[in-house]
Amino acid sequence: MALRFEILGRFNRARAAHLTLPHFLCQTPLFMPVGTQGTIKGLTTSQLEDIGCQIILGNTYHLALRPTSELIDELGGLHKFMNWPRALLTDSGGFQMVVVLCLTDTLCTFLDSFRMLICNIVFRYPYCIWLTLLKRVSHFSLIRRFYRTTSRPFMCLYHESLPEFSPVDGKPMLLTPEESIQIQNRIGADIIMALDDVVKTTITGPRIKEAMYRTLRWIDRCIAAHKRPHEQNLFGIVQGGLDPALRDICVRGLVERNLPGYAIGGLAGGEDKDSFWRVVAQCTAALPEDKPRYVMGVGYPLDIVVCSALGADMYDCVYPTRTARFGTALIPEGVLKLKHQAMATDVRPIDPTCECMVCKKYTRAYIHCLVTKDAMGSQLLSYHNLHYMMKLSRDLHSSIVEGRFPEFVCKFLQRMFPKGDVPQWVCNAMEVAGIDISSCCATYSESEDLMLTSKE
Amino acid sequence: MKFAATAAAMGNGRARVGLLHLSTTFSDPIETPALLLTTRKGLPLFIPPDLLPSLPSPHSHLLQFSPLHFLEGISPKTISDVGGLHQMIGLHQHIFVAVPRDSITSIPEHQSTNKTGPSFHTPGGRLLIKPADYMQLVSSMKPDLFVSLADEVPAWVSTKRNTASVDRTLRWLDDCISYNKTGVTVFGSIVGGSRVEERQRCAQEVVKRNVSGYFIGGFGLGESMDERSDLLAAIMDNLPEDKPRQVSGLELPEEVLQGVAAGVDLFDSTYIYHLTIGGFALTLPLETRAGEFPDNELSDSGGSVHANINLKSTIYRKDTSPIIESCECYTCQNHTKAYLNHLFNVHEMLAQTLLEIHNTHHYLGFFRSIREAIKEGRFEQFRRNFIGGRRDNIFISAPSDGTQFNSCA
Numbered sequence: 058m059a060l061r062f063e064i065l066g067r068f069n070r071a072r073a074a075h076l077t078l079p080h081f082l083c084q085t086p087l088f089m090p091v092g093t094q095g096t097i098k099g100l101t102t103s104q105l106e107d108i109g110c111q112i113i114l115g116n117t118y119h120l121a122l123r124p125t126s127e128l129i130d131e132l133g134g135l136h137k138f139m140n141w142p143r144a145l146l147t148d149s150g151g152f153q154m155v156v157v158l159c160l161t162d163t164l165c166t167f168l169d170s171f172r173m174l175i176c177n178i179v180f181r182y183p184y185c186i187w188l189t190l191l192k193r194v195s196h197f198s199l200i201r202r203f204y205r206t207t208s209r210p211f212m213c214l215y216h217e218s219l220p221e222f223s224p225v226d227g228k229p230m231l232l233t234p235e236e237s238i239q240i241q242n243r244i245g246a247d248i249i250m251a252l253d254d255v256v257k258t259t260i261t262g263p264r265i266k267e268a269m270y271r272t273l274r275w276i277d278r279c280i281a282a283h284k285r286p287h288e289q290n291l292f293g294i295v296q297g298g299l300d301p302a303l304r305d306i307c308v309r310g311l312v313e314r315n316l317p318g319y320a321i322g323g324l325a326g327g328e329d330k331d332s333f334w335r336v337v338a339q340c341t342a343a344l345p346e347d348k349p350r351y352v353m354g355v356g357y358p359l360d361i362v363v364c365s366a367l368g369a370d371m372y373d374c375v376y377p378t379r380t381a382r383f384g385t386a387l388i389p390e391g392v393l394k395l396k397h398q399a400m401a402t403d404v405r406p407i408d409p410t411c412e413c414m415v416c417k418k419y420t421r422a423y424i425h426c427l428v429t430k431d432a433m434g435s436q437l438l439s440y441h442n443l444h445y446m447m448k449l450s451r452d453l454h455s456s457i458v459e460g461r462f463p464e465f466v467c468k469f470l471q472r473m474f475p476k477g478d479v480p481q482w483v484c485n486a487m488e489v490a491g492i493d494i495s496s497c498c499a500t501y502s503e504s505e506d507l508m509l510t511s512k513e
Numbered sequence: 514m515k516f517a518a519t520a521a522a523m524g525n526g527r528a529r530v531g532l533l534h535l536s537t538t539f540s541d542p543i544e545t546p547a548l549l550l551t552t553r554k555g556l557p558l559f560i561p562p563d564l565l566p567s568l569p570s571p572h573s574h575l576l577q578f579s580p581l582h583f584l585e586g587i588s589p590k591t592i593s594d595v596g597g598l599h600q601m602i603g604l605h606q607h608i609f610v611a612v613p614r615d616s617i618t619s620i621p622e623h624q625s626t627n628k629t630g631p632s633f634h635t636p637g638g639r640l641l642i643k644p645a646d647y648m649q650l651v652s653s654m655k656p657d658l659f660v661s662l663a664d665e666v667p668a669w670v671s672t673k674r675n676t677a678s679v680d681r682t683l684r685w686l687d688d689c690i691s692y693n694k695t696g697v698t699v700f701g702s703i704v705g706g707s708r709v710e711e712r713q714r715c716a717q718e719v720v721k722r723n724v725s726g727y728f729i730g731g732f733g734l735g736e737s738m739d740e741r742s743d744l745l746a747a748i749m750d751n752l753p754e755d756k757p758r759q760v761s762g763l764e765l766p767e768e769v770l771q772g773v774a775a776g777v778d779l780f781d782s783t784y785i786y787h788l789t790i791g792g793f794a795l796t797l798p799l800e801t802r803a804g805e806f807p808d809n810e811l812s813d814s815g816g817s818v819h820a821n822i823n824l825k826s827t828i829y830r831k832d833t834s835p836i837i838e839s840c841e842c843y844t845c846q847n848h849t850k851a852y853l854n855h856l857f858n859v860h861e862m863l864a865q866t867l868l869e870i871h872n873t874h875h876y877l878g879f880f881r882s883i884r885e886a887i888k889e890g891r892f893e894q895f896r897r898n899f900i901g902g903r904r905d906n907i908f909i910s911a912p913s914d915g916t917q918f919n920s921c922a
């Protein structure tokens with residue numbers, strides 16, 4: 058174990074802590090921006106430090122392709138390679154497989170009983186045989202693509218490893234738990250993730266159960282393969298879809314292994330919000346108090362506030378930088394679409410309460426004429442959006458430490474929902490978190506009044 | 514605006530150093546020959562505003578922009594409401610120079626130009642701008658100086674078309690001056706294509722007008738480097754010594770040296786843009802000691818025959834050294850060639866950001882070397898050595914080098 062987790066303050070389930078990693082002392086709750094290929098959307102590492110980023114996420118899958126983990130290792134690890142002095146986290150590389158496996162999954166659920174049959178018939182022979190048979194049917198290039206994306210996953214799922222296809226040269230890349238950890242050991246991030254079998258939460262049926270058990274089986278192989286436990290922290294990932302029973306088995310299995318930290322995976326994949334927070338609540342309640350908890354793929358400011366109230370500590374998402382590329386800024390009231398024509402004459406800053414370099418210097422009108430046309434537009438918006446996320450992290454931390462967390466949550470919700478129309482799932486989650494938000498929720502009669510006044 | 518040029522010394526030919534002081538800003542006076550950083554909508558293409566202070570000051574403070582960039586997206590009224598360009602871009606210490614042409618996204622398009630105004634190729638399509646509209650943009654943006662509209666024609670147009678372009682350019686200059694109600698400093702445009710007589714006529718006419726300096730347009734549009742020397746000389750013979758001269762269309766270091774040799778004071782940085790986009794790092798052989806170029810610097814940079822290194826090349830995959838070991842720019846202080854190579858391979862925007870910082874920093878260093886050489890009275894020698902050191906450069910058009918520089922020697 059190469060981390061220390063020190064809780065500084067609590068409010069019911071929410072907690073604020075110092076997370077000491079090999080490269081940085083972080084304050085939780087914290088948001089981790091995603092730097093897929095060893096950089097974040099045009100921002101320099103000194104800018105990321107200025108913004109207050111504590112941990113950056115790198116994608117193992119992408120880094121293993123280019124510049125390759127061997128090269129990163131040879132040049133002294135990812136920290137040195139990208140000149141980032143603070144903490145790093147790498148994912149297992151398994152998530153990117155969801156895309157590849159998506160097709161297989163759809164096929165499986167649809168033709169579950171014919172699964173073995175399909176394997177036996179279709180994939181026993183090389184695709185060229187099928188091509189000769191089907192040559193008269195026009196789309197044989199499509200068949201080849203279908204074959205390439207589906208045959209490997211099928212074969213390999215039976216062999217307990219996940220396949221991948223390199224988009225660079227099209228050669229299949231096999232990813233076993235051992236390989237995933239070996240690659241991550243070479244990259245050298247402060248936190249590395251165990252290889253899990255990710256399944257879309259919207260999928261139901263035996264595939265979820267299978268994925269959960271596979272994740273649990275793989276964790277021991279990951280632990281065994283981990284060569285740098287004193288410099289890198291291996292986090293296990295709780296799977297199990299939306300099924301409380303499966304989640305429970307998985308949590309207990311992982312806690313037994315006494316890992317440095319735990320992640321709640323398989324969420325933020327299109328499930329409904331009530332199911333989402335219930336899974337988070339269930340997992341945070343069952344995970345040990347003295348270990349960090351990371352909710353993977355969560356990045357909407359509202360989700361982060363809710364999850365923190367439920368006792369989660371870490372988050373990651375591409376949302377703030379991706380949305381910046383499309384000209385959207387994050388503000389306390391929600392979002393601001395800078396492409397909108399109304400922005401062309403708006404001489405206010407993006408967020409008058411924001412203290413970032415962009416808000417101090419620029420008007421909405423100027424950003425409007427940059428966005429989607431010039432590279433600088435998305436650079437400046439990414440800067441602001443990440444600043445917003447980091448400010449949110451700091452506010453969560455300090456409000457918990459200073460014992461004014463409920464006030465902070467209420468103020469946050471009031472600004473986002475000035476009419477008091479806080480979504481029901483947030484109200485439900487806050488009730489479980491033991492935070493009274495009645496002051497910012499419009500009661501039934503009040504909302505009726507509002508409707509009446511708006512009609513007049 | 515104040516400008517003082519020191520008289521040319523013996524070893525300098527017509528090259529000169531000057532001190533440019535634009536009193537409307539709080540910026541320090543700037544020594545010429547100087548580089549104007551080409552911007553898009555007021556900011557360098559990829560360098561974020563918080564990294565601009567890492568560039569050498571005050572020589573990185575001259576920013577060139579095209580008012581035409583703002584025609585899409587933001588109205589002159591809004592710019593004026595914000596308080597002008599300095600306020601809108603948030604760079605109060607910088608000097609903004611409005612030039613309609615930027616050689617990148619606003620390129621003269623002589624075929625659609627008519628007597629009402631010049632036409633440009635822009636990302637939003639062809640764009641014709643009339644003097645009244647142009648001056649409305651200028652007065653809303655309040656730049657430190659602006660360049661009058663010019664009908665820039667390529668080298669191959671007919672004599673008649675060329676004469677018309679001079680007539681129009683002069684008329685538009687009068688229009689721009691009369692519309693210039695806010696009294697922004699104006700540089701008069703000089704055109705005349707590839708005809709010496711027209712260049713002379715245009716220069717003589719512009720000198721008669723009330724302008725603070727001169728903008729030499731119509732270059733970089735198909736003329737050869739050889740004929741350019743005569744054209745530049747024809748113009749310069751007619752310009753007073755005490756006013757600055759700006760040029761557009763001279764890109765390569767060799768072309769810049771040709772311009773300096775002719776007596777030009779201000780250049781744009783289109784060259785840096787093209788290098789940065791292509792992934793080329795500028796590694797000009799800057800002088801180490803007086804008059805000496807480190808001649809093995811070229812072979813050091815990965816065996817390339819020319820001085821610019823291609824960061825996309827696989828030879829830099831494992832290269833943990835900065836672009837230039839002794840360079841003091843943000844990029845060289847913080848990142849390796851291997852990292853830049855990776856960023857270019859995966860098409861990440863940070864690649865351009867970091868490279869533009871280095872290239873700008875390095876090119877400003879090249880201008881500093883030029884000024885030092887002139888001050889020490891050895892510019893012609895500097896130019897000869899520089900050209901000699903880069904003779905194999907693939908960017909030089911082969912015929913223009915030998916004969917050209919022998920005649921100067």
Ligand SMILES: [Zn+2]
Pocket residue numbers: 407408411412413414415416417441444
């Ligand atoms: Zn901001």
Ligand SMILES: [Zn+2]
Pocket residue numbers: 836837840841842843844845846870871872874875
């Ligand atoms: Zn440098």
